[in-house]
Amino acid sequence: MREPISKKQGCKLYNDQRLIGKWHKNQYHIIKELGRGATGTVYLADTKAGLAALKVGQDAMSITSEVNVLKHFSKVQGDHLGPSLIDVDDVETTSGTYPFYVMEYIKGEEVIPFLRSRGGEWIGITIIQLLGDLDRLHLAGWAFGDLKPENLLMTGPPVRVRWFDVGGTTKLGRSIKEYTEFFDRGYWGLGSRKAEPTYDLFAVGMIMINCAYPSRLERKDKDNLKYLLTQVSQTSMLTAYSSVIKKALTGSYHDALHMRKDLTELIGHTSFSPEKHMVKKRSPVINKESATVNRKSYKKRVRRQQKRSSGIGETVLVASFLLLAYVLYLVGQIM
Amino acid sequence: MKKGTLRQVLLLTDGCSNAGGDPVAIAALMKEQGITVNVIGILEESQHGEHGLNEVEQIASSGGGISQIVYAKQLSQTVQMVTRKAMTQTIQGVVNKELQQILGEEHELEDLSPAKRGQVVEVVDDLGETMDLEVLILVDTSASMTKKLPMVQEALIDLSVSLRSRTGANQFSLYSFPGKRQDVEKRLGWTPHLDSLSGVFKKLTPGGLTPTGPALQEALHIFYKRMDRIEVERDERTDLEETGM
Numbered sequence: 001m002r003e004p005i006s007k008k009q010g011c012k013l014y015n016d017q018r019l020i021g022k023w024h025k026n027q028y029h030i031i032k033e034l035g036r037g038a039t040g041t042v043y044l045a046d047t048k049a050g051l052a053a054l055k056v057g058q059d060a061m062s063i064t065s066e067v068n069v070l071k072h073f074s075k076v077q078g079d080h081l082g083p084s085l086i087d088v089d090d091v092e093t094t095s096g097t098y099p100f101y102v103m104e105y106i107k108g109e110e111v112i113p114f115l116r117s118r119g120g121e122w123i124g125i126t127i128i129q130l131l132g133d134l135d136r137l138h139l140a141g142w143a144f145g146d147l148k149p150e151n152l153l154m155t156g157p158p159v160r161v162r163w164f165d166v167g168g169t170t171k172l173g174r175s176i177k178e179y180t181e182f183f184d185r186g187y188w189g190l191g192s193r194k195a196e197p198t199y200d201l202f203a204v205g206m207i208m209i210n211c212a213y214p215s216r217l218e219r220k221d222k223d224n225l226k227y228l229l230t231q232v233s234q235t236s237m238l239t240a241y242s243s244v245i246k247k248a249l250t251g252s253y254h255d256a257l258h259m260r261k262d263l264t265e266l267i268g269h270t271s272f273s274p275e276k277h278m279v280k281k282r283s284p285v286i287n288k289e290s291a292t293v294n295r296k297s298y299k300k301r302v303r304r305q306q307k308r309s310s311g312i313g314e315t316v317l318v319a320s321f322l323l324l325a326y327v328l329y330l331v332g333q334i335m
Numbered sequence: 336m337k338k339g340t341l342r343q344v345l346l347l348t349d350g351c352s353n354a355g356g357d358p359v360a361i362a363a364l365m366k367e368q369g370i371t372v373n374v375i376g377i378l379e380e381s382q383h384g385e386h387g388l389n390e391v392e393q394i395a396s397s398g399g400g401i402s403q404i405v406y407a408k409q410l411s412q413t414v415q416m417v418t419r420k421a422m423t424q425t426i427q428g429v430v431n432k433e434l435q436q437i438l439g440e441e442h443e444l445e446d447l448s449p450a451k452r453g454q455v456v457e458v459v460d461d462l463g464e465t466m467d468l469e470v471l472i473l474v475d476t477s478a479s480m481t482k483k484l485p486m487v488q489e490a491l492i493d494l495s496v497s498l499r500s501r502t503g504a505n506q507f508s509l510y511s512f513p514g515k516r517q518d519v520e521k522r523l524g525w526t527p528h529l530d531s532l533s534g535v536f537k538k539l540t541p542g543g544l545t546p547t548g549p550a551l552q553e554a555l556h557i558f559y560k561r562m563d564r565i566e567v568e569r570d571e572r573t574d575l576e577e578t579g580m
Contacts, residue, residue, distance in 0.1 A: 023448055060445050061423060064456040071453070088449040097445065174464050175500035177419075181412060186496040193500040 011056045011091070011098035013043055021089030028054055038169055038178060039063065044105060053164075056100035062167075063099040066176075069169045070103060072142070074208045081136060082166045106164045108153030115211050120237050121272040121323060123211050125330060126154070127204060128263050133163070134200055137257035138172070143195035145170045146178045147203035149210060159335070170195040182206060182216045188224045189250060198251040201259055205248030212237040224248060240270045259323055269328050271320040303315065340467040341422055342370045343400070344554050345414070347487055353546030355518065358390070362398030370558055372398025372551070373421045375413060377483050378406050381387040393536060394547070399425070410490040417462075418470065426462045428515050450541045458562045467504045469561070470494075471554050473519075476511045476536070477545045484536045495529035508557070509535065511575035512550035518529040519553040525561065 013019070017030045029046040030071025035043070040057030053217040057063040070085040083104040115123050130152070137144060155162050168178035176184075176193040183203040187193035191202065209228065210216060212235040220227050232238045232245050242276050244262050248253075344365065352358050362372040376391035376416060388404055401421045405413045420494035435443070474480075474487055490508070498505045506525045509532070516519030523534045 060452060061456060061459065064444075064449070064452045065460060067449070068453050068457060068460075088448070090445070099445075099449070101449075173504065177498060179412075186493065186500075187411070193497050196499075 011041070011042070011058060011095070011100075013054075013056060013091075019088065021090050021100075022092055023089050024087060026087055026089065026204075028052075028102065030203075032052070037165060037167055040100075041067065043267075045102065046100065047086070047087075051105045052102050053083065053105040054100055054102045056091060056098050058098055061097045063101060066167050067101050068103070069142075069166045072140075073166070081133065081140070082169075083164050099240070100312075106153055106155060106162055106298050108155040108162065111149040111152045111154055111161065111207075112211060113195050114154045115239075118289045119272050121267055121327075123208055123237070124241065124263050124267045125327060126159075127201045127208060128260055128267075128327075128331065129161045130204065130207075130257040131260035131263070134197075135260065136206070137169075138256060139202070141172050143172055143176070143197065144168065144200050145195060145281045146180055146183075146296060147200055147207070149207060158330075169306060172196060184208065185249075185251075188219055188228070190225060190249060197255050198253070201248045201253050201256060202251065204256075204259070205245045208238060208241055208245055208248075218295055240266065240272065263332060264327065268324050271316060272323070340469055340544055341381050342368060342538065342558060343418065343421055343425075343468070344372045344398070344473060344551065345418060345468045345470055346372065346374045346394065346473045346475075346547070346551070347377060347414075348374065348391065348545070349379075349480050349483065350388070350475075350477075350545060350546060352545050354513075354544040354546040355513065356552065358547040358551050359393045359397050361548055362400075362554065364392045365502075365551065365555050365558075366397065366399040366406060368555065368558070370398075370555070371400040371425050373400035374398075374402045375410070375417060375419050376402065376404040377410065377480070378404060379483075390547075394551075399428075403528035407486040410486050410492040414490040414494045418455070418498070421470065422463050422466075423459060426459050426466070430459055430462075464501055465503045467506075468498065468501070469506045469525075469558075470498075470508075471557060472507060472509045473550050473554055474509065474511045474522075474536075474546070475545060478543055488532060488536055491529050492532055497530075499528065510550070510557075511536075512553075513544050513546055517553075518546045520547035 012249065013030045013033075015030060015032055018027060019030070020027050026047070031044040031046060031051075034042045034044050034053060035053075039062040039305060040055050042053050042055045045052050045054040048317050055063070055066075067085065067088050070082060073082045073084075083106055085101065085103050087102040088099075090099050090100075112127070115126060132143065138261050139257070144163065144166075146165075147163075149166040151168075152161055153298070154160070168176065170177050172195050176186075176195050176199065179186070179193065181187040184193070185199060185202040186193045191198070209232060213231065217231060229242070229246055230250060232242050238245065241263075244259065247262070248259060253262075282302045365570050374391045374395040376388040378388075379551060382511065391404060392402045401417050402415050403417050430444075444455060447455065472491060474484075476484065480487075495505075495507065505527055507523070507527075507528075507529050508521075508525045509523035510519050511522055512519045523529075525531065
């Protein structure tokens with residue numbers, strides 16, 4: 001979210017600062033700032049139990065609201081549905097008392113740079129992982145709301161996308177609490193801001209578009225759907241996904257599972273030839289040996305594959321088989 | 336049982352008032368009447384900082400509302416954020432008062448343990464979603480605002496998209512100042528949606544003066560009138576709104 005110009009001074013913690021919670025008396029050692037959100041600042045902190053992320057805000061209302069969401073998630077069975085909540089407390093400083101909460105620290109890479117450095121199929125695989133999580137979230141009665149790359153991280157190995165900022169998570173049927181224009185269907189004139197699965201799936205479609213257009217796009221006066229779809233058709237990175245993106249943007253998928261199924265089938269049937277969008281990285285040497293099937297090294301192979309030139313159809317064929325196998329493996333892991 | 340109605344004024348302006356009474360005083364009066372005054376100060380891209388926009392902050396703080404200063408381009412998101420925050424703040428104020436009655440003076444949300452806070456916040460969230468909302472939008476259309484009006488229009492339509500997604504009912508009305516003959520001119524009567532807004536700003540004749548005080552005073556009268564009418568015709572309320580006042 002863009003920062004408004006005037007903003008009241010929040011609580012500032014310093015590197016190496018030690019603080020003790022007012023209520024629970026737990027001690028935290030601040031290591032560094034990790035990021036700033038609309039409701040507060042997140043720091044990396046050392047605790048008795050190891051590293052954790054500590055978010056301190058100025059408004060007890062919004063911080064407590066986020067804590068409520070995190071608490072609900074800990075009740076939802078299954079892994080990966082948001083970071084786990086460790087502690088909730090207040091910190092007393094010279095400038096006043098501020099609310100904070102401590103959650104699991106999720107370490108990872110930024111999504112867009114990660115996906116852009118890999119091949120087009122990785123967009124699909126990452127989105128498939130994300131859709132699995134979204135489906136469970138929706139079944140639990142929530143919409144993510146402010147779904148965008150900044151709220152996601154690529155963790156691993158094995159590579160897995162995870163979300164870490166749940167500030168915008170809203171009960172289904174209510175109005176979306178927080179959003180970012182580019183990912184918001186209301187902004188594009190393509191739907192309401194009601195928290196429902198289709199709202200999140202629209203954002204998923206926009207994340208895919210964001211991969212090809214890192215600087216994001218701005219809305220036009222009219223025909224925004226046509227405009228977005230034209231942009232999709234103009235980039236080789238998204239060609240394979242255009243049908244899925246269209247259905248996500250028009251609200252044709254009623255739940256995440258349907259979109260996930262379409263994507264899974266699509267990746268299985270498409271050969272993602274790396275030369276299309278990796279032209280600049282092409283090297284003239286063909287390493288034929290790397291085409292040998294080796295179960296242990298296939299993950300590494302998939303990565304290397306995009307950097308390697310692959311004029312030989314054979315290599316592409318073998319590689320796409322490997323990919324299919326890997327996708328099936330990943331899907332198996334998620335289920 | 337009927338939950339109450341939140342009443343707000345949303346004032347969009349780009350500078351200091353220079354005609355009529357003191358808007359800060361009127362805002363204080365409105366707060367006493369249970370009407371929150373929120374102010375958004377709109378800057379030109381070339382402008383820097385908050386110079387000359389002190390009044391924006393003062394009006395909002397005496398009106399029990401929220402102020403925000405933005406560039407025209409960021410307006411859409413800000414308008415909806417300010418409206419929503421102000422709603423939460425108002426409800427929180429009410430809940431805090433209740434808390435004080437139960438727990439005694441000097442007890443506020445912050446004095447509760449984090450565990451108990453969670454329950455209170457859930458109630459506040461619930462109310463924010465379900466209470467009825469009335470927003471009177473006051474747009475400064477003095478000469479310097481002319482270029483920003485398309486952005487204002489866009490932001491207001493966007494606000495309508497956001498608020499319509501709530502469970503509770505919404506009513507908007509739109510006034511601009513200065514008007515042709517009076518201080519304030521009615522652009523749109525009370526309506527549940529702002530879609531009818533397109534074109535509203537087209538036939539404007541920008542004036543030089545900025546009578547913010549009188550404009551707020553007029554807003555107060557409009558709310559008085561509305562509250563009286565609702566009081567009298569509460570049973571026919573839905574009828575009344577549909578015939579389009």
